Amino acid sequence: MTTLTDVYRTPLGLLTDLYQVTMAHGYWKTGQAEREAVFHLHFRRHPFGGGYAIAAGLGQALDYLAALRFTEDDRAYLATLTGADGRPLFDPGFLAYLGDLRFTGTIDAVPEGRLVFAHEPLVRVRAPIIQAQLVETALLTLVNFGTLIATKAARICDAARGEPVLELGLRRAQGVDGGLSATRAAWIGGIAGTSNVLAGKLYGIPVRGTHAHSWVMFWGDEPRAFRAYADAMPGNVTLLVDTFDTLDGVRHAIDVGRHLRASGHDLLAVRLDSGDLAHLSIEARRLLDDAGFERTRIVASNDLDEHLMSSLRDQGARIDTWGVGTKLVTGNDQPALGGVYKVGAVADPDVDGGWRYPIKLSEQPIKISTPGIQGVQRITRGGVLVGDVICDALATAPGARVEAWDLEDPTRGFVVAGDAAEPLLVTVMDGGVATAAAASAGDLGAARARAAADLAALSPRTRRHLNPQPYPVGLDATLHQRKLRLVGEARARVAAELAARDAEVGS
């Protein structure tokens, strides 16, 4: 039986941008296909104007890589593509090569659930360049979206200040698997449960839910609807009270609560889904307390996000459980993480050290690539995160005191000093085979625990939502100096070419 999660375990070779396939064809035709290269996946800005992100999506990415294949059907499709000259775009020999292609590379990655910061490699791919290129798009899709939603969930759970958050967004998700993957990532980010039954089954996430307005409309009035529900499922009674009038609805719920108590059960909660949630929750709390239903919880929902939740708390709202849908599963104010995938090194036996380090220029320093094979060393002091250093992975990892240089202002050097250091990336795939570490790196329960632990170890100054204090992240001396040198050389080459063109025009 096929399920949605199986999708990532099926050959998705064509789940890529066409330019990856045309480049792959180019590498193959020029005899470069098998040359090793190292790519890094990173983002340049923290989502939602925040100060951090939570890595997610790796488990799905590893499933995808392990299953990567171009089926006969896929190759038959590629054979139909033509260029502007009407001739086939791809050589039959290349398509045969694709038929045998498997992912044989090495993946070093940040385990799901760990805090990550702008510029850091979340995934490092070392593989024959043809493979590293073909997998770019899917890796970006999976890691961008997972990381976006895990981060949004953490922010929303922060705004709930320890009260449970339920994710209710499937109906507004971007496609079926948009919904499932969002629930998976939100679970890593800290939600307490979901309405999404399939996510509950596939990922072991607690599922929650009671009834909709339609239940009340079907029965015609709340007394009949609430009573019918309570009789059918007396152990799971949360009543939605706003079909006609919220506070009248609370009174009807209390009536049914008394009926439930008579049979040894209780009214677990009432749910408010419209109107002035601050006022209505305060009044509902008063009615419930006055009637002796102090333990009955108040669940609130209606286009909530971390900002509205904070505002409701400021107004003294008496909300015990937060239902968050659309704005959690889509990211709302930022529906995509802008992760990119850049080549940092190309194997070259003619070069000292065996690696050539390409560079890409830009008018914006933040968009200039970082040449090298990159790791990340995370420095802590007394268990508290004090800074991350992106370091040359071919050198010995630095200790707890490191000089670093800012990526957005390369003139600014600083020292990260703590009492402990650990590498952030772990090897999760080696020669195309998942390592022992992969199971934990992609395990949902472990990921959720890592997110909670990392968030607890993050300074509240960086964790806050408004104008967070930037967390120190820099390049180590090797990467910084190499980058400066290569940027200088590339700019000089461009300037010389432009001067030569001008001279040509002048002559």
Place this chain on the structure above:
Amino acid sequence: MTTLTDVYRTPLGLLTDLYQVTMAHGYWKTGQAEREAVFHLHFRRHPFGGGYAIAAGLGQALDYLAALRFTEDDRAYLATLTGADGRPLFDPGFLAYLGDLRFTGTIDAVPEGRLVFAHEPLVRVRAPIIQAQLVETALLTLVNFGTLIATKAARICDAARGEPVLELGLRRAQGVDGGLSATRAAWIGGIAGTSNVLAGKLYGIPVRGTHAHSWVMFWGDEPRAFRAYADAMPGNVTLLVDTFDTLDGVRHAIDVGRHLRASGHDLLAVRLDSGDLAHLSIEARRLLDDAGFERTRIVASNDLDEHLMSSLRDQGARIDTWGVGTKLVTGNDQPALGGVYKVGAVADPDVDGGWRYPIKLSEQPIKISTPGIQGVQRITRGGVLVGDVICDALATAPGARVEAWDLEDPTRGFVVAGDAAEPLLVTVMDGGVATAAAASAGDLGAARARAAADLAALSPRTRRHLNPQPYPVGLDATLHQRKLRLVGEARARVAAELAARDAEVGS
């Protein structure tokens, strides 16, 4: 072999919110499961502040309905769920009932690609209430997302004023199927092609693409990289020119263009992906024209959407092909359509006419449900859309001149007068079986043609992006008067109850 589109053809019974299953359980326990009900899927606000939407997602929804089933595995999972009392949430008899459940209802729906407006039913479900309720979530997911992205695509294609738009968003999509479904919907909305190879294969959409920055970085400089690419695929040469310096890159591309011409090919395009696209495209055009490459196109990309594209056009940008990614496939400024699914009628042999019409109140008129079984009559004059009337589907459909009442201001009546009228909804599933009309309603090529035709028939005043003129949509006399009456009765009942409670407290 499993593919992503097959997913919709597999049993996705659990792809729903838990409250649908608890309500289903409640209907089953109270002996109401098989009672027929009619639900309508509609949205309340046009997305992106615009004046229209384009229906999409129906084809996927019909696949889902035809395959609906709760597998043994699904039922085993449901059997593990417990209430707060620790007892199983669901009766074994109910789970057995679910095992036999198939969708046996009737679906009337707006064919994909047609223009739709706020308040209109996009999908009408008539089925035993237990079925109608269980399918709510998935129908909303599929139709909300498809409609959102088809609409965004139409707006972006509008801003391109006839020049082709390529969709490049897979890497920033919300999950794998978020990407595929977005491409599918964008094709309906008018894009000319996509980078998404799997979407090309599965949906027959033209695929486009050439090379990334990494290709240039691999070869170390543009002359070598461009030449290698041109030699490998001379019939498909679009060169990305901004790895180091955009205008220097254009000159390198021209050099390779001369080389291509010498072998009977040509430089199809250059692509700009960063910097001041207005200025750079004008300068690139000048360089290309001066060198005799007047037919070489300029492709531009970099976080484009309809607003930025209009601004670039206003600045005189010389862009021939627009590459749009993130902001198209996620909806960006509005990443979810707020479609809802409301019960309009419940079969009741004791009621005159056989249908009872439930209502939901709200402080906002726009959120009050519309009791009845609803169709839509679209009125045109000389082929131009002049207004839609939501009408009682049990009565004879009105002709080309209809009195209607505003849904947001029920005091406002108006007349829609044209020379032709057609029903917007067609029966696509009857007794759980797809009708002959379903094939066309969900066919992508036909949907794309319908979108183009409907957009051409829409007044530019409504089609414009900024402050569009509202398109006339109203309720017919039957629905309007029934709604007023039922709202009045429900409000009176609530008021009487509140008064009785007050009297109780006072006594």
